Amino acid sequence: MKRTLLLLVCLAPLLVHAQGEELENPGTVSAVQDRTYRMASELWIGIGFAPLDAFYKGITGQIGYVYHFNDSFAWQVGRGLLSYNIPTGLRNQLETQFGVNPTAFPQLNWMVGSDVVWTPIYGKTSWLNSSVGHFEVYGSLGGSVVNERLGADVASGVGTTVFRPAIRVGIGARIFSSKTISWRIDFTNDFVIYQGIEQNIFDVQFALALNFGGTE
């Protein structure tokens, strides 16, 4: 009982202070604004770089279409990626000096897929204290079908390709330039699955997105 009383006595000043503050400055203030940029049907085209594989570096070109259900959720209906691969010095060295079989180096040819996109962050930022820019940050989760070309077949000229399923996760940001035009930067990783996780295809991409039918 004494402890309870002591506790109450200790807490009392805090409660009085909180109530006093509320009495003197009642209410909370918010800036409520209409969202300036809203997406609807989005067509995007981008160029990227797949830097992760030690034996080749891919320059990727990608195109996609996204349907936005609302400001938070969207479905990336389809996307297609084509990769132009540049062998690294390490691979050349392994092949020429150590006689490693080229089949040991599967490489990405192209990839198609579809994802769901969740956009929890929409914000604005000040540019040099003279203009306001709007941006959003989103994450994506989806599946891909990866077409890989085997190094051995390239060497012999036969050209065998294999298809592999993959799970894609990604994170990206969009900077709005106008109601129609926005710029995206995406970081994605495709976990290629073949008897377990066979490899990761990591891609960094810059894209121009065109928005059609967005509301004001």
Added chain:
Amino acid sequence: MSRARTQSATAAAVTLLLALPALAQAPASQPAPPPRAAPAAASAPGTPGAPGAAAAPPAAAQNPPPAPPSRPPAGAVPPAAAPASGATAPAQPQAADGAPPPKLDANAFDAALKDYFDNKPERAARELYAFIEATPPTDENYAWAQYFLARSLIDLNLRHAGAVYLAKVAHERSNPQVLPKTLEALKVLTLVPHDEVLIDEQIFGSLDLGFLPDSVSDYANYQQGLVDLRVGNERWAKTHFVKLEEESVEASRAKFALLVTRLKNAKAVDDQMIDDFLELSKDEKLTLEARNEARLAVARLRYERKDYEGALKAYSMVQLPSLDPGRATLYLEEAWTRYNLGQLRATIGLLTTLDAPSFRDEFLPDKYILRALVYRDLCQYLPAKRAAKELNRRFSDSLEAIRDRDDLTQDFRLRRAAASHGSTKRAGRFLESLNVENELLGRFAGGFGERLYKHLTKIYDLERAEGERIYRQRLKEAVREEADKLLRADEQVRLMEYEVGLKLYERVKRGAKLAQTEKETPLTSVNLNFKFDGEYWNDELRSYRVSIPSRCIEEGAQ
């Protein structure tokens, strides 16, 4: 009949009397111009009075800028030879020290123009001034020299000095070909702080409109109409305004001026006046500022007629450039409108806007009263009392100065408030520009030479003295208005404090419960909610919403 005849006879007599001085000044009765001292100059084509003048007009008169006006065809005798004669018979203003102007080279005018077109305005100004000093006003290049001297000075940002010379050309009207360009240059100068008496009243307000080119006739008609409106003669103003091109910018501005004048004089506001302002607010020929003024006028008129919804609609029509904070009065007026509509939280939101740094220096005593009123209506008595007291705290020095009958122009807040709008603001800006130009003049002391520098210094000293006098006169009147405003607000604050004091210690009856709070508008999916933490963003200034509970007790409580 006889009466009519008498009138005719009187009229004829008056006409004759009036005509006499005119006849005395008529060219026919004038003596022949004095012979030039230099025979060579007298024979030069283009020299006034010389036989060749009419037959071979100088290039200056025929080819106004950008071509140098007196550049003659090769082989021809240059009209600028005339100054040579003028150099020997100067009849021009003497320099400040009274010393006679130096003699000029025969090609002085051409050389000065060359410098002007070679983008050497400082040198050109010195040479043109020397030419003007050494040449009689009857010289055909005299007006051109004044014009180009003005242009050189304007190019050097000595706008007032330029305006003085342009005004001389406009007053003297010695060369009809220089006049249109002069008036156009003067019209451009009206866009920046300028001597309103010199340019607006003495030039555009009193021009003979018959001969004016289209480019400036509308502007002159508009200015003359304005002068008439200012003296309260709407009928005369209209005779000028009807001459304006229907599609011209001046026609729209004239409509606006007419409406504002009618509004000032109107005892009651009718629908027609509101509709006229509304129509004007859609006139794309007006500047955005003028259109916004028209919208504000619509809003104010509707407010006066207690059409608060309509007023709110008009306020929302006010367009601000991107990230422009807008005007404090706009927010305060909208806040009063919303208060009258019972939108207490939105009112507090707008008052939050008025606390932004952009409006920190605004003189808005009403703001504190309105805030206190809103808190009182929400039964938040302590904040209401505090808001009311804030006015006294903030303006205590000014209130003390008013009560002590001090010189109110010395009070910082009242002076700033008085100088922030209207004619006082214009006078202040002009005075400021004169001071800047006067400082700038010092930099050209070497380039201008002693004579021009002394002359311009004198012009600026005189104008600064006059500008200062006008500014002080206007400030004195404006500061009284602001003091009245503050006193009225102070009185209301006292009432408010008394009322709130009573409420604060009112006994709450047994069983009383809190009244139903006004429902807040819920956020929709298109809304974004940025919690305010004291950082103001210009794009948010019109978007603040306040969530605040009402502490009022229901009437029905026992």
